[in-house]
Amino acid sequence: MKVRKNRRSAPKNAFYAQSGGVSAVINASACGVLETARRHRDKIARVYAGRHGIIGALTEDLIDTSRESAATIRGLRHTPGGAFGSARYKLAAIDENRARYERLIEVFRAHDIGYFFYNGGNDSMDTAQKVSEFGASLGHSLVCIGIPKTVDNDLAVTDCCPGFGSAAKYIAVSTREAALDVISMARTSTKVFVLEVMGRHAGWLAAAAGLAGEKPGDAPHAILFPEIVFEREKFLARVKTYVERYGYCVVVVSEGVRDAAGRFLAEAGTRDAFGHSQLGGVGPVVAQMTRDALGYKFHWAVADYLQRSARHIASQVDVEQAYAVGAAAVEFAVQGKTAVMPIIVRKSAKPYRWSIGEAPLGKIANAERKVPRSFITADGFGITAACRSYLSPLIGGEAYPPYRNGLPDYVRIKGIGVPRRLREPFVV
Amino acid sequence: MKVRKNRRSAPKNAFYAQSGGVSAVINASACGVLETARRHRDKIARVYAGRHGIIGALTEDLIDTSRESAATIRGLRHTPGGAFGSARYKLAAIDENRARYERLIEVFRAHDIGYFFYNGGNDSMDTAQKVSEFGASLGHSLVCIGIPKTVDNDLAVTDCCPGFGSAAKYIAVSTREAALDVISMARTSTKVFVLEVMGRHAGWLAAAAGLAGEKPGDAPHAILFPEIVFEREKFLARVKTYVERYGYCVVVVSEGVRDAAGRFLAEAGTRDAFGHSQLGGVGPVVAQMTRDALGYKFHWAVADYLQRSARHIASQVDVEQAYAVGAAAVEFAVQGKTAVMPIIVRKSAKPYRWSIGEAPLGKIANAERKVPRSFITADGFGITAACRSYLSPLIGGEAYPPYRNGLPDYVRIKGIGVPRRLREPFVV
Numbered sequence: 001m002k003v004r005k006n007r008r009s010a011p012k013n014a015f016y017a018q019s020g021g022v023s024a025v026i027n028a029s030a031c032g033v034l035e036t037a038r039r040h041r042d043k044i045a046r047v048y049a050g051r052h053g054i055i056g057a058l059t060e061d062l063i064d065t066s067r068e069s070a071a072t073i074r075g076l077r078h079t080p081g082g083a084f085g086s087a088r089y090k091l092a093a094i095d096e097n098r099a100r101y102e103r104l105i106e107v108f109r110a111h112d113i114g115y116f117f118y119n120g121g122n123d124s125m126d127t128a129q130k131v132s133e134f135g136a137s138l139g140h141s142l143v144c145i146g147i148p149k150t151v152d153n154d155l156a157v158t159d160c161c162p163g164f165g166s167a168a169k170y171i172a173v174s175t176r177e178a179a180l181d182v183i184s185m186a187r188t189s190t191k192v193f194v195l196e197v198m199g200r201h202a203g204w205l206a207a208a209a210g211l212a213g214e215k216p217g218d219a220p221h222a223i224l225f226p227e228i229v230f231e232r233e234k235f236l237a238r239v240k241t242y243v244e245r246y247g248y249c250v251v252v253v254s255e256g257v258r259d260a261a262g263r264f265l266a267e268a269g270t271r272d273a274f275g276h277s278q279l280g281g282v283g284p285v286v287a288q289m290t291r292d293a294l295g296y297k298f299h300w301a302v303a304d305y306l307q308r309s310a311r312h313i314a315s316q317v318d319v320e321q322a323y324a325v326g327a328a329a330v331e332f333a334v335q336g337k338t339a340v341m342p343i344i345v346r347k348s349a350k351p352y353r354w355s356i357g358e359a360p361l362g363k364i365a366n367a368e369r370k371v372p373r374s375f376i377t378a379d380g381f382g383i384t385a386a387c388r389s390y391l392s393p394l395i396g397g398e399a400y401p402p403y404r405n406g407l408p409d410y411v412r413i414k415g416i417g418v419p420r421r422l423r424e425p426f427v428v
Numbered sequence: 429m430k431v432r433k434n435r436r437s438a439p440k441n442a443f444y445a446q447s448g449g450v451s452a453v454i455n456a457s458a459c460g461v462l463e464t465a466r467r468h469r470d471k472i473a474r475v476y477a478g479r480h481g482i483i484g485a486l487t488e489d490l491i492d493t494s495r496e497s498a499a500t501i502r503g504l505r506h507t508p509g510g511a512f513g514s515a516r517y518k519l520a521a522i523d524e525n526r527a528r529y530e531r532l533i534e535v536f537r538a539h540d541i542g543y544f545f546y547n548g549g550n551d552s553m554d555t556a557q558k559v560s561e562f563g564a565s566l567g568h569s570l571v572c573i574g575i576p577k578t579v580d581n582d583l584a585v586t587d588c589c590p591g592f593g594s595a596a597k598y599i600a601v602s603t604r605e606a607a608l609d610v611i612s613m614a615r616t617s618t619k620v621f622v623l624e625v626m627g628r629h630a631g632w633l634a635a636a637a638g639l640a641g642e643k644p645g646d647a648p649h650a651i652l653f654p655e656i657v658f659e660r661e662k663f664l665a666r667v668k669t670y671v672e673r674y675g676y677c678v679v680v681v682s683e684g685v686r687d688a689a690g691r692f693l694a695e696a697g698t699r700d701a702f703g704h705s706q707l708g709g710v711g712p713v714v715a716q717m718t719r720d721a722l723g724y725k726f727h728w729a730v731a732d733y734l735q736r737s738a739r740h741i742a743s744q745v746d747v748e749q750a751y752a753v754g755a756a757a758v759e760f761a762v763q764g765k766t767a768v769m770p771i772i773v774r775k776s777a778k779p780y781r782w783s784i785g786e787a788p789l790g791k792i793a794n795a796e797r798k799v800p801r802s803f804i805t806a807d808g809f810g811i812t813a814a815c816r817s818y819l820s821p822l823i824g825g826e827a828y829p830p831y832r833n834g835l836p837d838y839v840r841i842k843g844i845g846v847p848r849r850l851r852e853p854f855v856v
Contacts, residue, residue: 018612021613022609022612022613024605052615052616055615055616079608080605080608080609081605081608081609081611081612082609082612082613083612085611085612085613085615086612086613087613087615087616087617088613088616088617089616169834169835172834172835173740173835173836174734174738176835176836176838177452177508177509177733177734177737177738177739177740177836178732178733178734178737179509180507180508180509180737180838181450181508181509181510181733181736181737182733183509183513184446184450184509184510184511184513184514185449185450185510185513185514185515185516187480187483187513187515188480188483188515188516188517189515189516190733193733195734211833211834211835212835281712283730284709284712299732299733300730300732301730301731301732301733301734302711302728302729302730303729303734304606304727304728304729305605305606305609305610305618305621305727305729306602306605306606306623306729306731306734308609309605309606309608309609310602310605311605312601312605312741313740313741315834392833392834393834395834395835396833396834397834398828398831400826400828403826405639405820405824406597406600406639406743406820406821406823406824406825407597407600407601407604407639407640407823408601408604408605410604410608
């Protein structure tokens with residue numbers, strides 16, 4: 001990482017963009033960025049946000065956040081989704097798509113943008129890293145700071161990822177609640193309940209369901225991790241054991257579960273903009289399997305976007321960390337740091353204490369952290385004490401949003417655009 | 429309804445049973461019954477709860493609630509599911525299954541049970557009514573009080589049904605949150621999001637999603653009600669309009685939606701204990717339809733049991749009403765009333781004021797209240813102002829449960845059984 005000399009010079013504008021799948025707290029990071037930038041007007045003039053993320057930069061569709069009230073900015077802390085619009089859009093390698101990088105720098109120059117804050121997952125950290133290098137190669141002095149975000153919790157180096165704790169809390173709470181429903185009815189109704197959760201390659205969200213159970217026999221009774229090869233007979237035996245012993249069985253299945261041949265149990269057969277296959281529907285597949293083989297009445301739920309937008313049950317720790325990484329990103333920038341990302345450092349598990357550290361973008365880009373084998377029980381269906389001790393603090397505390405008419409009072413930005421300065425449009 | 433003379437006599441025991449699908453607040457009704465009964469020890473000696481509802485009475489599997497601490501009873505107010513176990517089990521007509529009714533009275537006699545509190549939907553009110561008549565015909569003096577419960581909100585006479593408000597709040601909140609996620613990403617990702625909710629014949633839960641939208645263009649953009657015949661072309665045109673105008677479309681579909689031929693859009697092909705067909709899966713069917721016809725990228729979620737067990741986001745009004753009908757049931761009983769059910773009476777919509785009334789069981793049994801046509805917009809896809817004004821107060825207030833380790837601290841009963849007094853077992 002490079003530290004530039006902290007010269008006295010005219011303040012530059014900043015560009016902030018949200019990237020990839022949004023979360024319940026990505027706007028809390030935006031809030032951290034914007035509130036902190038407003039305290040550094042000597043270095044950062046205005047923060048422009050990309051409408052739909054990096055696409056907003058390429059198409060010169062910039063939102064002037066200085067036109068948003070302090071109340072709106074503050075309200076972002078309790079508002080889920082991506083307030084400025086996010087995008088699944090990868091810039092690809094510089095050699096392959098030099099025009100995009102050139103355009104980006106052109107827009108940044110036109111709007112006197114000297115800071116680039118990119119709020120996303122590992123794809124985005126890769127992009128931020130490349131933009132940083134490319135800007136330098138063109139002689140455009142650009143501070144590039146990554147801000148971690150992903151409900152998947154799969155970023156390297158950082159202890160955890162903002163967005164994960166809230167989705168994890170939603171899943172653990174939902175599993176506990178649904179299990180109470182199922183056990184009530186199991187005598188005459190549903191015996192097997194399957195909850196499908198996100199997690200394409202890493203089973204962190206599925207693992208979080210394990211927090212719902214605290215005593216022997218508690219749900220969930222089988223967690224299906226993408227890290228563990230799915231074995232039909234072993235799974236069915238597990239379900240049978242629990243139904244016979246406790247009268248019911250709650251299964252939590254990650255969308256990314258694969259069989260021994262590496263095939264996803266459910267393939268929608270489509271691919272997203274990053275070339276990842278689009279999943280969904282493994283819940284009903286697994287549920288039907290138990291009925292076909294064992295004859296049990298089943299129900300299934302697919303949480304889908306509900307799990308990553310459930311700001312109403314956000315983790316207080318997660319909200320605070322999301323805000324803190326946004327704020328730290330700005331502090332790093334005004335200190336002259338570049339090509340770095342603030343990370344969460346765990347100082348103590350019990351009592352839980354954390355602080356903000358920093359890591360070079362290159363260490364995070366495209367690395368993927370899976371659930372370690374030591375966090376999964378020997379049988380492959382549960383979480384170990386070590387996993388529980390890692391996960392438990394991340395769902396700590398309730399950060400309830402304000403309510404109006406019985407519903408969360410989420411804010412909306414005005415979204416006033418910055419006048420365009422370039423003649424040429426750019427088609428993405 | 430009959431009012432018995434309020435004689436001074438030895439207190440009798442009471443039997444309480446939960447019936448049918450459980451809810452986030454059915455235990456709040458149980459709490460109301462138990463706490464109120466404990467204040468009337470001169471009339472009600474002990475309350476026995478049926479383990480798995482009415483099955484517990486038939487099999488003489490009674491839980492002695494007097495063995496539960498005051499703290500546990502109090503904790504039922506914030507615990508979802510059916511703490512004593514519920515059942516989908518219909519007694520059928522007396523002529524068809526006289527043995528069951530005889531057994532019930534035999535168990536009641538053996539345990540000196542003079543009060544029967546049945547907490548359920550319209551099937552259960554029918555049962556309570558029959559048991560009342562049958563007991564009288566055998567000369568067993570039995571006070572039968574129904575306690576309304578159903579997330580479907582389809583009971584007649586009462587203004588609303590305990591359990592509905594909390595599920596409605598969950599759906600409205602989830603719709604609002606998921607919509608913020610979808611709109612963030614719509615530029616490059618999902619254009620159509622479908623949320624499937626419960627409601628076999630009545631679209632009250634689907635209607636509740638409509639509360640999420642307050643301004644033109646707000647989600648949900650299409651609600652599919654069981655009360656409105658599904659027309660494919662009309663639906664697809666609606667989706668197309670919203671995607672073209674706003675960039676995305678949020679659809680909320682009731683599991684009970686049918687086509688012009690009366691066929692469910694999704695049939696699991698199985699039937700529950702009441703002979704109702706088991707539904708589930710219309711969400712993906714509808715989502716896939718928009719892709720096939722319009723080419724839009726879609727996502728879908730199926731809330732299933734999550735919606736009716738989500739005590740973490742329960743409506744304060746719903747919790748209070750659930751408790752109140754439980755408490756009122758006991759008050760009615762000790763006043764000597766029988767074959768009645770406490771109902772919710774709306775005294776004013778704005779500000780919302782309600783009170784407890786009473787209705788004879790016969791008026792509620794087997795009647796089903798659907799969403800009136802005047803509550804659905806002319807196009808069939810939204811809710812009217814009248815509907816909003818009816819629904820809005822029911823999701824009012826947040827009744828958060830206590831938390832421990834980041835998770836709701838729900839109570840569990842000890843569930844100590846009452847010693848059996850009958851020799852003959854009964855096989856259900």
